[in-house]
Amino acid sequence: MEQNPVPGHEALVPPDADIARRYLDEAQAVTERRDRAVDRRALAWLQIANAVVIAVYLGAFAWVLRNAAPLVPQVILFTFLMWSQLATGIAQRNGMQMRMSRARWPIVVAGAAVIIVALVLFGFAVWDDRLPQIVMAIPSGLVLVALGGYGVAQLIRAAGDPPPRPPVQAPLSRPTRWGTALVGVAIGVLVLLGGAPEGVVTSILMLLVVLLLLAWILAARTELGLPAIGAVWRWPHVLAFAVAAAVLLTFIGIRAGGVGADLPVTALAGAGVVALLVAVSFVRGRDPRD
Amino acid sequence: MTDPHPHPHPRTRLDDHFASPIRFSLLASLGDGIELDFPTLREILQCGDSPLSKAISHLEAAGYVIARKERFGSRQRTWVRSTRAGLDAFAGHLQALREIVSLSGTQEL
Numbered sequence: 001m002e003q004n005p006v007p008g009h010e011a012l013v014p015p016d017a018d019i020a021r022r023y024l025d026e027a028q029a030v031t032e033r034r035d036r037a038v039d040r041r042a043l044a045w046l047q048i049a050n051a052v053v054i055a056v057y058l059g060a061f062a063w064v065l066r067n068a069a070p071l072v073p074q075v076i077l078f079t080f081l082m083w084s085q086l087a088t089g090i091a092q093r094n095g096m097q098m099r100m101s102r103a104r105w106p107i108v109v110a111g112a113a114v115i116i117v118a119l120v121l122f123g124f125a126v127w128d129d130r131l132p133q134i135v136m137a138i139p140s141g142l143v144l145v146a147l148g149g150y151g152v153a154q155l156i157r158a159a160g161d162p163p164p165r166p167p168v169q170a171p172l173s174r175p176t177r178w179g180t181a182l183v184g185v186a187i188g189v190l191v192l193l194g195g196a197p198e199g200v201v202t203s204i205l206m207l208l209v210v211l212l213l214l215a216w217i218l219a220a221r222t223e224l225g226l227p228a229i230g231a232v233w234r235w236p237h238v239l240a241f242a243v244a245a246a247v248l249l250t251f252i253g254i255r256a257g258g259v260g261a262d263l264p265v266t267a268l269a270g271a272g273v274v275a276l277l278v279a280v281s282f283v284r285g286r287d288p289r290d
Numbered sequence: 291m292t293d294p295h296p297h298p299h300p301r302t303r304l305d306d307h308f309a310s311p312i313r314f315s316l317l318a319s320l321g322d323g324i325e326l327d328f329p330t331l332r333e334i335l336q337c338g339d340s341p342l343s344k345a346i347s348h349l350e351a352a353g354y355v356i357a358r359k360e361r362f363g364s365r366q367r368t369w370v371r372s373t374r375a376g377l378d379a380f381a382g383h384l385q386a387l388r389e390i391v392s393l394s395g396t397q398e399l
Contacts, residue, residue, distance in 0.1 A: 004303075004304065004305045004306060004307075004379075005306045006306045006307055006309075006352075009306070014301035014304055014390070015304075015387070015390065016390075016394070017390055017391050017393070017394030020387040020388075020390040020391050021387075021391050023314060023387050024384065024387050024388065024391065026311070026314065026315060026318070027314070027315075027318040027384060030315045030318040030319050030334060030335070031318060031319070031321075033319075033333075033334045033336075034319045034326070034330075034334050037330055037333050037334050038326070038330060089362075092327070092362060092367075094330075095326060095327045095329060095330030095333075096324060096325065096326050096327075096330060097324075097325045097369065098323050098324065098325070099323050099324070099325045099371055100323065101322050101323040101374075102374060103322050103323070104322075104323055221361045221363070221364070222363065222364055223363045223364055225363055227362060227363065228362065228363030228364075231362070231363070288363075
């Protein structure tokens, strides 16, 4: 009886104890090299950041839907999709991704159950006016605990990893710089329209959302695509995007609350968002991997 | 009827697909649910493109890994992850190696 040979080949001579020991040492060394090569902590932090983003957007969605602000949910969805594309690039630049496997199905089932409960509560919170406003926060809280908790678990698992190498910095390439500026233009225009009259907002927002989404879908396979942009962004770029999204959400919240900002104010804020992203496009990013 | 080999020698559980050091290291780097891209694998395994490509193709044909190509910006990236069969086979192979080591220690005594 021999070992499992490669089909069509004779069974190889089995290793002696010394060779076997060297193979076992190599398996350990490979694992250590992998943990040095990929930054599992960064992936865990990204998971936590995604949980926070989803929780915030779910809360904002509930708020604007309950206050029946026309088309504003699409603006929120557009910004959220933009982030999810950027986050895809940020996740992939480490050279490692976590995939669902059979061993992880209990986590998947538990996570899916929490998300379903959160969505049901989201529906009640949005369409049942008798429920207090605080109910709108429950779906966000559940998502934050479920997805953020998974991120924290990943962070704990990576606690023993060696410190990651600092990323090699490089100026953003021309397409990526243009892409970063375009992100600013997209959010800036949406901020600007937050102060426009209702009828104009309705038609222009719809047109812009569709056109911008279409443009980015077409550009997804180029250096102008959002995943490629996210892959080279460092923290200053991500921070600038977060500030821009926060400005947009603030004006959306104000509008949904029935107050409404004046057009000059939103125009100024929109211009500020564009200027911020254009400025940050000149900040050095990560050197793209080969 | 009794089993003629109640305690088969650990070599019977060795898998020759892992006899090549690169194929061995490739599976060692792919833990459960971990997917690595080609440049990262090349860095971890400290080998060239051609041997790594051959190792991936070999293990893919054996059903031990799955390789998929994904466009990222203007480039195409190859991502590799292990299958359940690959993980099980590699775990069995490692166990056999451990037993070979421990068996030699017993025999030396």
